[in-house]
Amino acid sequence: MKVLHLEQNHPSLIHGLKALGFQNDLAYSDTVDEILAKMDQYDGLIIRSKYPINEAFLTPAKKLKFIGRVGAGLENIDLKALESRNINLINAPEGNRNAVGEHALAMLLSLMNRLKAGHASIQSGQWNREDHRGWELSGRTVGIIGYGNTGKSFAKRISGFDVITLCYDILDNVGDQYAQQVDWETLQNKSEIISLHIPETDLTRGMIDKKFIAGMSHPFWLLNTARGSAVITEDLVAGLQSQKIMGAGLDVLEYETLSFSSIFNRDELPQALLYLMEADHVLLSPHVAGWTRESHVKLANTIIEKVKKLFF
Numbered sequence: 001m002k003v004l005h006l007e008q009n010h011p012s013l014i015h016g017l018k019a020l021g022f023q024n025d026l027a028y029s030d031t032v033d034e035i036l037a038k039m040d041q042y043d044g045l046i047i048r049s050k051y052p053i054n055e056a057f058l059t060p061a062k063k064l065k066f067i068g069r070v071g072a073g074l075e076n077i078d079l080k081a082l083e084s085r086n087i088n089l090i091n092a093p094e095g096n097r098n099a100v101g102e103h104a105l106a107m108l109l110s111l112m113n114r115l116k117a118g119h120a121s122i123q124s125g126q127w128n129r130e131d132h133r134g135w136e137l138s139g140r141t142v143g144i145i146g147y148g149n150t151g152k153s154f155a156k157r158i159s160g161f162d163v164i165t166l167c168y169d170i171l172d173n174v175g176d177q178y179a180q181q182v183d184w185e186t187l188q189n190k191s192e193i194i195s196l197h198i199p200e201t202d203l204t205r206g207m208i209d210k211k212f213i214a215g216m217s218h219p220f221w222l223l224n225t226a227r228g229s230a231v232i233t234e235d236l237v238a239g240l241q242s243q244k245i246m247g248a249g250l251d252v253l254e255y256e257t258l259s260f261s262s263i264f265n266r267d268e269l270p271q272a273l274l275y276l277m278e279a280d281h282v283l284l285s286p287h288v289a290g291w292t293r294e295s296h297v298k299l300a301n302t303i304i305e306k307v308k309k310l311f312f
Helices: 011-019 032-041 079-084 097-112 115-123 149-161 184-190 210-215 233-242 271-278 293-311
Strands: 002-005 023-026 044-047 066-069 088-091 141-145 164-168 193-196 220-224 245-250 282-284
Touching: 002 011, 002 032, 011 023, 011 293, 066 293, 079 088, 088 293, 097 115, 097 149, 097 193, 097 220, 097 245, 097 282, 097 293, 141 149, 141 184, 149 164, 164 184, 210 233, 233 245, 233 271, 271 282
Parallel strands: 002 023, 002 044, 044 066, 066 088, 141 164, 141 193, 193 220, 220 245, 245 282
Antiparallel strands: none
């Protein structure tokens, strides 16, 4: 069988598929038209997030048996179109869950200990200890929205900090020894930290808005290592300015391109984005929470193992 790779991944993915007997063809720099012109040749497709896999993309793919999404999110894939064509979809949320959990924890501790502001202060020639007092994580109540692979990973990593961890999920009975599943009202009433671990869906777009912020009983820290569309940035900025939000750690932003490759894709940056870039109680990273050297390999190996299970 022949597999077409649309985006570059760890070399072990190609080597592993080759060992299973697949022919691997690379289309990293091909145009969409060039890709569509040869889609009828392939049994498998390896993607990340660059292209929308929709009806137009799938119509010429007469032989396609599987799509391997090297990552977790599926928002760029028309799931109904795949189902109608009996095309198997493989993704790899297990591959980067550890990385995301660690990244979220790192952001939280950095925010609560005001490391960004302290570092900038010293860079400017100041040694101001009092203005950089932080807060301790121990004794806090942490609320996790979305309790799948990465939510569980984050909960496990904060379990040693003597915290109370709550989780909210649309699925029932997902709580475990690391987090107690609660309803939405309880989450908002008790949480002092909110961490997002949700896919991009109609339910999650704009989830963190002025209504959500106003509904929180306590001032809180916000972490988003999921999808930028979950947070309305202008409402987030208002929450930061009012100090209802104590700080925000954002690995993702609503201004990202479809392929997550940039936020600087416009002539004039939005004022809300400029605020986030300058604020000393905001920590930004370029969509790399699941982007470690280890997860690079794990994602590839997860896809290989799932392809092996599917066909052999």
